[in-house]
Amino acid sequence: MTLVRTATSDQLTMLRGIEDEIHSIARMVEQDQYCIDILTRVSAACRALQSVALALLDEHVNTCLLDVARADGVEREAKLKEASDAIARLVRS
Amino acid sequence: MTLVRTATSDQLTMLRGIEDEIHSIARMVEQDQYCIDILTRVSAACRALQSVALALLDEHVNTCLLDVARADGVEREAKLKEASDAIARLVRS
Amino acid sequence: MTLVRTATSDQLTMLRGIEDEIHSIARMVEQDQYCIDILTRVSAACRALQSVALALLDEHVNTCLLDVARADGVEREAKLKEASDAIARLVRS
Amino acid sequence: MTLVRTATSDQLTMLRGIEDEIHSIARMVEQDQYCIDILTRVSAACRALQSVALALLDEHVNTCLLDVARADGVEREAKLKEASDAIARLVRS
Numbered sequence: 225m226t227l228v229r230t231a232t233s234d235q236l237t238m239l240r241g242i243e244d245e246i247h248s249i250a251r252m253v254e255q256d257q258y259c260i261d262i263l264t265r266v267s268a269a270c271r272a273l274q275s276v277a278l279a280l281l282d283e284h285v286n287t288c289l290l291d292v293a294r295a296d297g298v299e300r301e302a303k304l305k306e307a308s309d310a311i312a313r314l315v316r317s
Numbered sequence: 318m319t320l321v322r323t324a325t326s327d328q329l330t331m332l333r334g335i336e337d338e339i340h341s342i343a344r345m346v347e348q349d350q351y352c353i354d355i356l357t358r359v360s361a362a363c364r365a366l367q368s369v370a371l372a373l374l375d376e377h378v379n380t381c382l383l384d385v386a387r388a389d390g391v392e393r394e395a396k397l398k399e400a401s402d403a404i405a406r407l408v409r410s
Numbered sequence: 411m412t413l414v415r416t417a418t419s420d421q422l423t424m425l426r427g428i429e430d431e432i433h434s435i436a437r438m439v440e441q442d443q444y445c446i447d448i449l450t451r452v453s454a455a456c457r458a459l460q461s462v463a464l465a466l467l468d469e470h471v472n473t474c475l476l477d478v479a480r481a482d483g484v485e486r487e488a489k490l491k492e493a494s495d496a497i498a499r500l501v502r503s
Numbered sequence: 504m505t506l507v508r509t510a511t512s513d514q515l516t517m518l519r520g521i522e523d524e525i526h527s528i529a530r531m532v533e534q535d536q537y538c539i540d541i542l543t544r545v546s547a548a549c550r551a552l553q554s555v556a557l558a559l560l561d562e563h564v565n566t567c568l569l570d571v572a573r574a575d576g577v578e579r580e581a582k583l584k585e586a587s588d589a590i591a592r593l594v595r596s
Contacts (some may be wrong), residue, residue: 232346239343243336246366250332253325259377263403266370267410270363273339274410274501277359282494284352293479308468310356315460315501316595317363367594375587386572401561408553408594409502418532425529429522432552436518439511445563449589452556456549456596459525463545470538496542503546503553 231283238276245269277314284310324376331369338362370407377403417469424462431455463500470496510562517555524548556593563589 246269252262284307292303339362345355377400385396432455438448470493478489525548531541563586571582 232349235346236343239339239346243339243343246332246336246339250329250336253328253332256325259373259381260399260403263370263373263377264406266366266373267403267406270366270370270407270410273359273363273366277356277363278494278498278501280352280356280359281497284356285494286490288352304472306353308464308471310353310360311467311497312464313357313360314363315464317360317367371587371591371594374590378587379583397565401557401564404560404590405557408557418535421532422529425525425532429525429529432518432522432525436515436522439514439518442511445559445567446585446589449556449559449563450592452552452559453589453592453596456552456556456593459545459549459552460596463542463549466538466542466545470542474538492539496539496546499543499546500549503549 231279235276235279238272238279242269242272242276245272274314281311281314324372328369328372331365331372335362335365335369338365367407374404374407417465421462421465424458424465428455428458428462431458460500467497467500510558514555514558517551517558521548521551521555524551553593560590560593 245265249262249265249269252265288303288307292300295303338358342355342358342362345358381396381400385393388396431451435448435451435455438451474489474493478486481489524544528541528544528548531544567582567586571579574582
């Protein structure tokens, strides 16, 4: 319980930081600041979003795994395929 | 002139869309929605941020290139290294 | 059994294709062919390697999952952490 | 001259290293070694391929840039678009 709460709160803190960062980046574009400086911030925001994604995936694997393992064949297969697809989208994004 | 303005305005539109999206994703986390659904949105946001980065890079190559080509050796080398480094950060993010 | 065999044989076919492709790319570099053409082939090879990685991950999730779910706490945690770390390395590569 | 030669020779050394690595990875798959170990090697090979791509791009920007800047409008635009597209493929691979 406490563990899940901490995870959620960490993810929220990260997401809010990224939201603020995107807002600042938009202002930099508006003010016509130097592209390379903007680009550096965009790359860092991409990386921060990936960290949120990895944290979510981690949580998914740790909390949903046991349920999946206990599920019957058809549902288990569906859940595993769903997780694989999510990982593939992330790796290819 | 019009071209640059259009580019900037497209980038702003994209960035504001991403900012809203990150805000929605934070709400999904807060409401404890299904991780895979959140993850799908995060992957899409990553990809959208990459598109902004590619648009910025494109603009940089198209507008700064001539100036760079006309600059003297030392400055040119510095500018080229700066662009290469920005591309590398993006590819590795 | 047949399923696992097919997976392995698909992965081998892909890896051998990539090995041949890297060999051709090296020849293109040696013959000083046009960078952009070489780059296009390198990007495709990267993507092909990612597909192999995703296939391996898929197999891992599908075959090791049940064992992990049945393992005791300490071993399970270690296995889950190992899978998470592998996914993170892949997403960040 | 010497510079270009060194670049080419570095790229060849890297590509041959990657070719050997893919060959070893195929053998690991054949011998049914532990997926996570294979995955770790595949991620490293992906990253090595990216380094080759960045080196090629660097060389392209440094050697083709002046010619492009001196070209007339239509050809210049075509060359710039070609470089942008190559960067985009790499970022998205």
